[in-house]
Amino acid sequence: NYKTQGCCATEITFEVENNILKNVNFTKGCPGNTIGLASLLEGMEVNEVVKRLKGTPCRTDTSCPDQLACAVQQLVLER
Numbered sequence: 001n002y003k004t005q006g007c008c009a010t011e012i013t014f015e016v017e018n019n020i021l022k023n024v025n026f027t028k029g030c031p032g033n034t035i036g037l038a039s040l041l042e043g044m045e046v047n048e049v050v051k052r053l054k055g056t057p058c059r060t061d062t063s064c065p066d067q068l069a070c071a072v073q074q075l076v077l078e079r
Helices: 031-041 046-053 064-077
Strands: 009-017 020-028
Touching: 009 064, 020 031, 020 046, 020 064, 031 064, 046 064
Parallel strands: none
Antiparallel strands: 009 020
16 A cells, blocks of 8 residues: 655555556545546556556646556566
């Protein structure tokens, strides 16, 4: 579980199997956007997730996609 900062979603959960993102779920946030985002990312390689989403702004300099990229980077790639 990853506690977000600076975006509408409060938490992101996901799994990684063989470097592939699975079971992405956002707590709170804009349902259409977060459900759609999760659906598009299912099965994507984690490095590609970070490459595509890192730095995406919304109301501030971060966003739900950016926070997911931060979570993947922190919890998976920096181990």
